[in-house]
Amino acid sequence: MAEITNQEKMIILDFGGQYNQLIARRVRECQVYCEIHPYTLPLERIREMNPKGIILTGGPNSVYAADSPVCGKELFELGIPVLGICYGAQLMAHVLGGKVATAPVSEYGRTPVTVDTRGELFRDVNEHSITWMSHTDYIASVPAGFQAAGHTQNCPVAAMADPSRRLYAVQFHPEVVHSEEGFKILKNFVIGICGCTGDWQMDSFVDKTIAALRERIGSGRVLCALSGGVDSSVAAVLLSKAVGEQLTCVFVDHGLLRKDEGDEVEAVFGPGGSYRLNFIRVNAQQHFYEKLAGVTEPEQKRHIIGEEFIRVFEREAKKIGKVDFLAQGTIYPDVIESGLGDSATIKSHHNVGGLPEHVDFREIIEPLRMLFKDEVRKVGLQLGIPERLVCRQPFPGPGLGIRIIGEVTAEKVKIVQEADAIFREELEKAAGEWRESANGTMPPWMPDQYFAALTNMRSVGVMGDGRTYDHAVALRAVQTSDFMTAEAAELPWSLMKHVMNRIINEVKGINRCLVDLSSKPAATIELE
Ligand code: XMP
Numbered sequence: 001m002a003e004i005t006n007q008e009k010m011i012i013l014d015f016g017g018q019y020n021q022l023i024a025r026r027v028r029e030c031q032v033y034c035e036i037h038p039y040t041l042p043l044e045r046i047r048e049m050n051p052k053g054i055i056l057t058g059g060p061n062s063v064y065a066a067d068s069p070v071c072g073k074e075l076f077e078l079g080i081p082v083l084g085i086c087y088g089a090q091l092m093a094h095v096l097g098g099k100v101a102t103a104p105v106s107e108y109g110r111t112p113v114t115v116d117t118r119g120e121l122f123r124d125v126n127e128h129s130i131t132w133m134s135h136t137d138y139i140a141s142v143p144a145g146f147q148a149a150g151h152t153q154n155c156p157v158a159a160m161a162d163p164s165r166r167l168y169a170v171q172f173h174p175e176v177v178h179s180e181e182g183f184k185i186l187k188n189f190v191i192g193i194c195g196c197t198g199d200w201q202m203d204s205f206v207d208k209t210i211a212a213l214r215e216r217i218g219s220g221r222v223l224c225a226l227s228g229g230v231d232s233s234v235a236a237v238l239l240s241k242a243v244g245e246q247l248t249c250v251f252v253d254h255g256l257l258r259k260d261e262g263d264e265v266e267a268v269f270g271p272g273g274s275y276r277l278n279f280i281r282v283n284a285q286q287h288f289y290e291k292l293a294g295v296t297e298p299e300q301k302r303h304i305i306g307e308e309f310i311r312v313f314e315r316e317a318k319k320i321g322k323v324d325f326l327a328q329g330t331i332y333p334d335v336i337e338s339g340l341g342d343s344a345t346i347k348s349h350h351n352v353g354g355l356p357e358h359v360d361f362r363e364i365i366e367p368l369r370m371l372f373k374d375e376v377r378k379v380g381l382q383l384g385i386p387e388r389l390v391c392r393q394p395f396p397g398p399g400l401g402i403r404i405i406g407e408v409t410a411e412k413v414k415i416v417q418e419a420d421a422i423f424r425e426e427l428e429k430a431a432g433e434w435r436e437s438a439n440g441t442m443p444p445w446m447p448d449q450y451f452a453a454l455t456n457m458r459s460v461g462v463m464g465d466g467r468t469y470d471h472a473v474a475l476r477a478v479q480t481s482d483f484m485t486a487e488a489a490e491l492p493w494s495l496m497k498h499v500m501n502r503i504i505n506e507v508k509g510i511n512r513c514l515v516d517l518s519s520k521p522a523a524t525i526e527l528e
Pocket of ligand 1: 347348394395396397398449483520523524525526527
């Protein structure tokens, strides 16, 4: 399941740019399968993979610096079309004999560009449009065989092309939404120039994957850690369709789930639900609270939750006995290896279902390993998993443990669960009303992620005639396209006031309601 073969594909070579996953997502939006690989991928391997086209990403380096990531000119001699983006464009120019230099004027952000619309890359593209730029070097002269195919006020070669060798380059980033014609340009390359037919469809993925799983698993037994999140749910249902009774799913309730979530997961996947998963629920709430008692440091909390999750899962697995395969809901963003190695760890993210050490299994199965989140959702809907489960907002593995600042206790979990349920209920109600009055369109303020968190602040209040000294809850709602950056959603004030009133009146232990308006960066989405 590690590789998808017999599928028309594109390759993206990663030179350390920040938008690389976005390039892959855009290519897949063209219904074309693509993979991201480090720039060091050997030529031999590329030949074997037989891609329809190659895209070179951007990156933070200068092509003429001694230790910058490079490729040989042989890459451009494979007869495979290549599109260089930003650093990738400069690299193409540099390697093929053009000149790259420090630009007299760096361009950053929205930049008007003029392109030569006679070429294939800019077919049906507006001659003048806004693009997203981020460069301090530029292509000063194009290599032999190339023609400049676009310019900006300060950049004479914003695009270049050698159609006879099917080599193309753009200085701007067509993958980001701020490049108005960007998607059309990428599509022209992928479909028009590389000749992809667009055969990457989720319904055929489901059929092919079920068949492949059956073949690989044979009569073996499979164990799956089910968190109730989108990825592990979709993986479990795929496996259940493939091997039915040979699958056992273990759901560990760590007591850090949202209100009623454990019961909801059980209702869908348990014995009364519509899937044959051999569902086992482990109620380990007390165990987790005991382990977390007195712990306030965020990384330590994350570590304990991740570690204990695996230990509890292991204990259950041992009761089941020997299994042949361990299944995980790993998805593509978790496996992409950066071309330039890992960046700094801000938080040690983990998905529940990390790898146990003492479970007796032969192999790991990751049926969603090559899919992006939106593709996993499509697969989930294809499989008939309820939309409210498939399309729900992300919920971190450590759960409410990282939405309670400081020590986690059963009492605090209850408080944040109640406040969070009210916030989500009211926000979803307001969004539903908006949609009804606006022909089904989403309100512009609809957040991608929204929740209540418990601060470690207590403050004085007055209720009835008495003094209170209670907790403060923080409401967090953000809009984000990739969860790497985020901005606070501008929720209607009337909604916020209503939520505040309900929380303070209905949730015992809270006397203050704060709104977290911070962007990411500098803040992160979760509070810990
Ligand atoms: P941050 O807080 O880093 O979160 O801005 C970015 C996105 O990642 C989610 N998140 C996690 N997801 N395990 C997960 O599966 C984790 O440990 C974890 N920590 C954060 C967060 O909810 C947001 O969507």
